[in-house]
Amino acid sequence: MVQMVDADRAAEMRDVLIAELRTQGKITSDAVEAAIRQVPRERFMPEGTDLAEVYGYDNSVVTKRDEHGRAMSSVSAAYIQAVMLEQAQLRPGMSVLEVGSGGLNAAYIAEIVGPQGRVVSIDIDPEVIDRAATALDASGYGSRVRVLTVDAEHGVPDEDAFDAIIVTVGAWDIAPAWLRQLRPDGVIVVPLIMNNVTRVIGFRRDGDRLVSTATEIAGFVPMQGDGGHADRVFELPDANGHKVRLAFDSGAPDDMHQLDGALATERAEVWSGVTIPNGVSFVDLHLWFAWYLDGFCRFTAEPGTVLAGEKQWFPFGVVSGGGFAYLVVRPALEGTGAEFGARGYGDGGELAATAMVEQIQAWDRYGRRTEPTFAYWPSGGQTQAPTGTDAMAKTHGVVTISWPKDSGSPQR
Template sequence: MTTVRYPGVGDAASPSHSERNAALIEDLRASGWLRTDRVADALEAVPRGHFVPPELSGQAYANEVVFTKRDVDGTALSSVSAPWLVAGMLERLAPREGERVLEIGSGGWNAALLRHLVGADGRVTTVDIDSDVVDRAVRTLAGTPWQDVRVVQGDGRAGFRDDAPYDGIMVTVQASRIEPAWLDQLASGGRLVVPLRLRGMGRLLTFTAENGHWRGGGWEQCGFVRMRGEGAAQDTGATYQVADGIRLRVHDSALPEASALTGAAQHGRRELWSGVTVGITERTRPLVDLWLATVWDRYGRLLGDPPSGGDGVAPLPGGSSATWTSTTLAYVTMRAADDSGTRFEYGVAWHGPDAGLAEQVTDQLRAWDQRQRGGQGPSLMLYRDQAPSPSTTARVLGHGTPRLVLTWPR
């Protein structure tokens, strides 16, 4: 690729910035998130450094999120998304020359990348509820080849009807549901890419129309700044303090008794191993977690950093799928399967007297291994109106309409 330098992008086009941007692009290629030359060209032509605040310029080409605004309590309100995630979303949306695209959640960089991909005959609209974010997007886009992006202040839940229908909608805030307006404003054959929270787990999904409903897929783990607005479904769930530094997050589930969790945590940790071993490059944890979230009515995410050593509650880095009874807490754990450092075995750790709960968890880990491992993964159907009754390997997710039904192949 040839480095493209545009007037109006300032220091972001300097040789040092160009070299750092090129190194980032190569990193994205090596990781598999960047797959096509079209998206690579966009990332080269639209330097991230131009859209990162000057005081954070040292982070401009790191492959990680840059938070640009926080609430008084430290909660992130706006960010420049991590490049690996941006590349992955662009690959999924696959905008073509001349298309109309809507971005929900603004900031400037994503919109400029989309504008580069749809070309002069295309149209990009970006919507954000925060006036500060809108102002920053307008300011960073001004004087660049992407300044004709339409930047709108408004509630992204409503989309933006004036420029509809859209060939693609990209949601760059964490959503807890699919908004009807997004579906209404998609053109026939249009694509919706959205980071959606399912039973407390963030997953990057792509929806396309199929015979009167929409099919979703993808399943990569992801996290975004949450959607804001008076009517936004926050899916805040419930949080329980289990032990020092350890908490259980529960969404869309029967709730435990807080005293039962703290009582269970007072028991020492015991472990039961499933015999299911996986390679580190298989990236099975997102699918295993989805499997357990489907088959368990009582489901939560156990989070936190336990003290080293001892036999206390110890979730995996990034969290463990967990379930419970009135006396016992059980959660997924892993251990090395050999000395290579590349293979691990799934198991269950539990606290409390109910060893039967641990056996149920290992049974489900083995069921995933025998029936789903290496398969196509679950399907996620989105129904605007009445959804069919779910089977034993399916679960209706969330409440109200549209309805999401996650189903595993038999």
């Protein structure tokens, strides 16, 4: 843990952080502001973490890595913690479950629900739980938060229903056990992975289904245990043995051998005519791809491959037929913006690039200026989820996405 911290400097930086969170609309209630002001973030960070990193607006701090250096546990960025607390609509006296422990967020929750509330924080990793318990004890919250080593997929033993559940790890699905332990009018906040794209969604129960009330963009370490979900990964070697790795959340092509030798073929380019000014976010384009682009994947390119030297804003691609294509941009708007396009390789490279560009254009028509809403329909409910291109099957249910009626109907 961080020791010998300048308490006055930490308090000043906390004030600055809170002011930014208010200005950016991430804090909207006095209760969340009071919690973030009361709890010293630095006490829940690894020893030696600089206060500038502790109190950064969008800095997440890794607390544990695996043998390959991949993050297994982290303290989420301040902005997303604030958003998720707001999404949960917490009030004094509530009973709250946190899935994915670390200590800091549980302390925030305890501040909001107060002495009459109840907070349970669980994690599958006993090291993470031990660290969270130690930090909570040292910060005066040990008696207000129950910490348990539990695989969240199976719920929490010896606990009644919760008013709210806040999931702080990337979840591919919503576990039936969570819904069994959520009150009929309860709220669940979950970073839901939808075809390799994550949105933090605040859901409220509405009969058999869950209906979104708010969404936010953020990334999280993936869930471990029985609720984890592994991508299917394929490798495309180039002539020198360097590889491009394609990761499919679902819908991986049956025959990837059709891409053998693809990186040695002549590159195809297709441009969309869709532009965006510099500094304007286009993250919902990735969400659109995840829902409407058949063969959608994420990719990484080893140094030395033909793709590695190119400027890649985001590593999103598509496999279609015998071709692989990926998102690219080029200068536009007289140097003040960029145009979206796709580059493809393989015998079907131009067709794959065209498929991606068609969805860029569809996003521009139907999704660019609107915010979608989501619903989750658990399996076995009395009300069945609609079918079609706006529904995504999960293990325990179906997720649906809806765009405002005046935006038109998305088309594949």
